[in-house]
Structures are given as structure tokens and as C-alpha cells.
Amino acid sequence: MTIDIFLQQLVNGLTLGAFYGLIALGYTMVYGIIGMINFAHGDIYMIGAFVALIGFVVLSTIGVVSVPLAILIVLVMAMFFTACYGWAVERIAYRPLRGSPRLAPLISAIGMSIVLQNYVQIAQGARTKSLQPIVNGQYSIDVGNGAHVTVSLLQIIIIVLTVALMAGFTWVIRSTPLGRAQRATEQDATMAALLGVNVNRTISITFVIGASLAAVAGMMATLYYGVIDFYIGFIAGIKAFTAAVLGGIGSLPGAMLGGLAIGLIESFWPVFFDLAYRDVAVFGVLILVLIFRPTGLLGRPEIEKV
Amino acid sequence: MAAADRQRPPFVAMLRDSALAAVVAALLAVPLLGVRLVDNASGLTLDRRLPLVLYAAAAVFAGRLLLSLAGRYLAPSLRGMTASLPGMPRNSLVIFGWVLVAAALLLPWMPFAERNLIDKLTLILIYVMLGWGLNIVVGLAGLLDLGYVAFYAIGAYAYALLSMHFGLSFWICLPLAGLIAAMFGIALGFPVLRLRGDYLAIVTLGFGEIIRVVLLNWQAVTNGPNGITGIERPTLFGLSFSRAADGPTFAGFFGIEYAPAQRVYFLYYLILALAMLTTLFAQRIRRLPTGRAWEALREDEIACRSLGMNPVTVKLSAFAIGASFAGLAGSFFATRQGFISPESFSFIESATILAIVVLGGMGSQIGIVLAAVLLVGLPEWFRDLAEYRMLVFGGAMVLIMLWRPQGLLSRREPTVLLDPKPASAEATVP
Structure with missing residues (x-):
């Protein structure tokens, strides 16, 4: 592998890792706070992508030509509407099941995922939707020996936006009252409630934040791939969840690291091996990591007590 | 509020x-x-x-x-009505179960049992069998398996390939398929079974996807997305269910007129027998040391370890046995369809089977039958809904879960408990 291919795949892998990291944050937060696998989260991401696509079409119909303005408006819109979906899913399908057997919310989540997929399929049609590229610029960087690495403007936007969101998000969790309430609920919901934390509201906000981060990933996917359909949430969701587990579920830096790892594996795999087996590689690495580090890369070992 | x-x-x-x-x-x-x-x-x-x-x-x-x-x-x-459900005494449930079995045995002889109905019931019974098999893993041993369909696929492909390349008959392939699926279960389970619940869930999910991707891309063996066609149909002691065959045919041997429906009825009884085998096996093994160990491990792993049990071998046995039943069901599926492709083994199948187990109330054999009828049967009858079918399916999953979070018929208490001393016994203690 020459240096230019290496750098090129590194850039592509970072971009991919940004998607998975953003979605994985939603999984890991929800898991941390109520201990359930939110299976519908991948479909929340898909809804984010659809809302963003519809937003772009609406803006072009009413004649907004400035690209940065359009992206900003669509970003806010997608985050808002998708957050509504995240909130509603929690309110309808998970909140009534709090305190019931552990598998009940999981089944409810799988059901919700099927509902969301088919709802979008019926409402928007089963065919793939494609969008003309909006952000076009790209830079070619000379890496010596006449070799070039291409970095598109969109990739830069995606990586910068992701880093900014993650930094802001880490700040929220670390040093705001909301973040404190969240960490308290995560450690001991009953105790947090006794100390005056509104547990239900904190959990709702967790879902809202998770959904809006997924919406950002969805908007970026709409721009980056330009092709979406109602089924994209499933595989993206599974891989993002894999990323969360890989990083150590419940750990926020772990989710970002896991997303990055999955993104890099995916972009480097085809350089050496058959592209068709890329997903096998992702899950294979997951199994290997878990065998040698059963709590994931950054997860804390859980102390088991009688 | x-x-x-x-x-x-x-x-x-x-x-x-x-x-x-x-x-x-x-x-x-x-x-x-x-x-x-x-x-x-x-x-x-x-x-x-x-x-x-x-x-x-x-x-x-x-x-x-x-x-x-x-x-x-x-x-x-x-609330009064639903509360009475789990309160049903265990004996009446057992009797109800045998009544169901008798009804299932007699059903094909009823005047209203046309071929279509039997066909649908066969499909439901496949899921009942898968549910009962998965219940060993999830309900008894408490291991969350999200990739159960992988073993189902392995069983189906094992039968198809064995019969195609080696000309083995269904009855030889059936146990072999179960064995191969069990071997895959052990191979996967051995490294990953020491993981905690949800890690295990994602690893099994990943395994299910790996199997599907391999089936899809390993053209030379599995014929990729086109699948395998012309899979050999089963025979009854060498009697085939076709109009004319090399060997003796069922119709010819018994001197009755040939009808295509005969195979449908045969398949129905075959899956009924396989499903009964699964449930009777599960019922028996619950009373054996192995089954007791599963339930003990599910309730308290640390206690089990301190009593000297090896959790990995105990879990592995549950995983392998669950997998082998999926393998049996898979080869039945292959022989019934005559055609298999990776499409039939996607994650939604795993989710459906798990939903059947959880909705049924884990550990309840009859609950699983009810859940299978609800989740597999009803959508089959409502095919007219077309594109709304899956929407209704997912919605039903959510609603039933909200209605009864512990499952339709919940029976998750351990099979054995320390003798629950009645109040009078306590009074006699000095």
C-alpha cells in the first residue's frame, strides 16, 4: 500500500467513522441510562436522513440558493423533527415498560423499528431517493512522488461538524446541571429521584439528544451519499451499535473511538480483501475484541457482587 | 403531570x-x-x-x-380479566396443551381443513418449533440470542448441500443438519459465552449477519443470492409423494389415488412431530441436572460459580441444543420449500422468533404457540393488507408488549424451588 492510498483511505475512514460515532453516541447514552438496546435508533437516523432530504427539496423549491444557509436551516430542522420522533418513541414504547422484565423493552424496540421502517416506506415510497450533490468543492493535496490525496469540502465539513458536536456534547455531560442529572440517573435512578432529579424528564432528554445527533448523521449521509431509502437505518444502526459495544457500551469517548475504529476497518478492508466480506470483517473484529477485552476498549469492568 | x-x-x-x-x-x-x-x-x-x-x-x-x-x-x-390469566393452575395449562396437540393431530381430517389452511399451519408450526428451540437458550438458560436464524440457515443449507452433493436422503440429513448446527453453536459459543447478556446479544446478532453475508457471497458453494433450487423432497420410509418416481410412491403403495395434497398433509404431520420432539425434550431436560443447571445459572451466576459449576460448559450445552433444534427446523424448511436463498434468513426472522418467545412469556410452551399464531398466523391471513402488513406486525409487537410486559402466559419461575413452607409448618417450629 502506497502512502497516497493509505492517506486517502484514512480520510474516507475518518468520514465514515464520524457517522458511526454520532449514531453510536445515541446507543451508548440510552444504554447507560436505562440499560436497554434502543433498536429503533438506527431508524431514527434514517428518519433524520429523510427529513433532511425533504428539507433540501423544500428549500430549493422556495428558492434558497445559499448553500451554507440551506445546510444550517436543514440541520436545525432535521434535528428538531427527528428529536420529536426520538421523544415520541420513548414516550410510547419504552416509558410504560420501565421496571418490567429486561427483554420487554427490547422487543418493543424491535417492534418500533419495524413500525418506523414501514411507516417511512408507505409514506415516502420504497424506491431509493437521490439528491444532486450540493457541496461540490474538493482539494487535492500533493503528498510527494506525484501522488495526490483528494479531500472533498464535504468531508471537511462532516469531520469538523462531528468534532464540534462531540466536544459540545462532552461539555454538556461534564459540566451542566443537565449532564449531572444524567450521570446521576445513570448511576442510580432511584437515588437520583430521591435527590430531586426528574428521572423521566432526564431520560426523555437523553432520547432527544441521541435522536438529534442521529439526525445530524442522517443529514450528512444525505449529502455525502446522495442516495437514501427506508432501509438504511438497519445496517447503519447495527454497525453503530457494534461501534458502541466495541468502545465499551455506556462510555461516551468509547462510542466515538468505536465509531472511528469501525469506519477505519470499513475503509481499509477493501484495499486488501474482498469488498463483499466487509461486514464480516466488522463483526469479526467485534468478536475478537470482546474475547480479549470483554468490556470493550474503554469500558470499565463491572464489579459483580452477590 | x-x-x-x-x-x-x-x-x-x-x-x-x-x-x-x-x-x-x-x-x-x-x-x-x-x-x-x-x-x-x-x-x-x-x-x-x-x-x-x-x-x-x-x-x-x-x-x-x-x-x-x-x-x-x-x-x-x-384488570380483573387479564390478571386471571397467569393465575390459571398449572394442571389446567397442561391439559389445555394436550387438547391442543389432539386438535392439531385431528385437524387434517376435519371437513373445513383445506390445503391452504394446512399449509399455513405448517408455517406456524415451524415458528412454534423455532420458538420452543430458542426458548431453551433464552427462556431456560437466560442467554439473549439475536442471531438464532443463523443456525436455522445452517440447517437448511446443510440439508440442501448434503442431499445435492452426496445424494443423502432427508432422514439421514435431518440429524446431520442438527449436528452441524450444534457444532456451529459450540464454535461460536465457546469464545463468546463468557460475555455478559447484552454483549452476547450483539455478538450473536453479528454472527447471524456473518452467516448471511457468507451465504450471499460464497458463490461456489451456496450459489449466492440465487440460492439452491430443486432440493429433494422427503419420503415416508422410501415412499415418495409424487405422481411417478423411480421408487415406490405413497399413493401407489397404499393403492389410493394420487393427490398433490398428500405431501402437504405429510409435511404438516412431520413438522408437528418435530415440534413435539422439541417441546417434550425441553420439558424433560428441565427436570434433569442439565436443565436445572441452566435455570440456576440464569437466576444467579455467581452463586453457581461458587458452588463449583462451570458456567461456560453449562451455557454451551444450552446454546448447542438450541442450535440443533434450529438446524432441524432449517432442514425441514428447506425440504418444504424445495428452494432456499439467503433472503429467507435475515435478521427479521431472528427478531420474529425472539418476539414469539418473549411475547409468549418466557418458559411457557403454550404461550409460545399463542404468540406464534398471533405474530406469524395473523399476518398470513391478512395478506390483503399488503404493504401495511409489516406495519401492523411491528405495531402488534409493541402493543402486546405494552399490554403484557411479562408475556401472554408468564411462567418464568424456576422449575424447582426450596420447599415453600406453608404457614402451618412454620407454626409447628418450636
């Missing part, structure tokens, strides 16, 4: 609550239901369908209002 008005909501509060729900519904509906993307020559355009948003809001308003009214005026009597 204050606790007081949640308990006894006056009508005004109900109205306000419903109006709020309607506003949320409208918000949700605006971006996805209110506009529809249309492909044009010039790119995407929008089709506005705002009335749909109003309908959605109105429906949610009415539904929410009715629910809270029902919750106020009907809840006490409803």
Missing part, C-alpha cells in the same frame, strides 16, 4: 392531554406524511398532502381520548 390528576383525570384534563398528543402527532406527521418526495425528470419534487397530517392528528386525538376514557371507566374490570 401531577400524580393526582393522573389517578383521576377529569374530562377537561383528558381533553387537554389528547389535544397535546394530537399536536405532537401533527408535528411528527408534517415532515414525513405531509409531503411526499416524487421522482421527476428534473429531480425530486414535493407532493403536498396536508390533509393526511390532519387525519393523523385527529386519529391520535380520538384514540388518546378513548384510551383515557376507557382507562377510567373500564380499567378495573379489564
